[in-house]
Amino acid sequence: MSTEQTETPQWGAPPPPAQPRTRWSVKRIAVAVAIAVGIAAAGGVAIYAASGSTAAEQGGPGGGRTGGPMLVGGPMGGMSGIDHGEFLTGEITELTDDSITAASEDGYTRTYVIDDGTELTDGIEKGDEVTIVATTDGDIATAESVMEMGTMPQRRAGGGPPQNGDRGQDGGN
Numbered sequence: 001m002s003t004e005q006t007e008t009p010q011w012g013a014p015p016p017p018a019q020p021r022t023r024w025s026v027k028r029i030a031v032a033v034a035i036a037v038g039i040a041a042a043g044g045v046a047i048y049a050a051s052g053s054t055a056a057e058q059g060g061p062g063g064g065r066t067g068g069p070m071l072v073g074g075p076m077g078g079m080s081g082i083d084h085g086e087f088l089t090g091e092i093t094e095l096t097d098d099s100i101t102a103a104s105e106d107g108y109t110r111t112y113v114i115d116d117g118t119e120l121t122d123g124i125e126k127g128d129e130v131t132i133v134a135t136t137d138g139d140i141a142t143a144e145s146v147m148e149m150g151t152m153p154q155r156r157a158g159g160g161p162p163q164n165g166d167r168g169q170d171g172g173n
Helices: 026-051
Strands: 087-095 099-104 109-113 129-137 140-148
Touching: 087 109, 099 129, 109 140
Parallel strands: none
Antiparallel strands: 087 099, 087 129, 099 109, 129 140
16 A cells, blocks of 8 residues: 655645646537527527517617617606606697697697707708607696707707797707
8 A cells, every 4th residue: 555645735835736728629619609509599589489579570670669769868867657748759730939739640749838948950840750858847848859850959049939940059051
């Protein structure tokens, strides 16, 4: 019977040499890749089955919606808990220097006050498709922003209501 003595490491002594790492074989790498692809495919199938929709119903790439601005977060905060009167996407049916009336596709119509703080896109007019974000105080809704589909609003310069169709920061130029 032979007795092998192992040395007890001394405090402060260098550590013993590390065991050499074994390299993965090509076969092992191929198996790992196949498993990863299988897991990803199963996840995609599960998501598709859970969504209950087809690619044609999903809109843009990745299921994103198409057309019009998508307002989530940002200076307007989240859109949860917003009443229909505070957020409307529809067609302008009437436009004056101090109010805008719009109708959504579901038939909802609302008139909003336009004041010095209202952000408007340049050149909006009756018949344009817009998104209106507003605040309400009782029966009065004041437009915070009126955005024509695909454009960004401009804060009104000068502080007064627009004059002679001037709805932009640069005088419509």
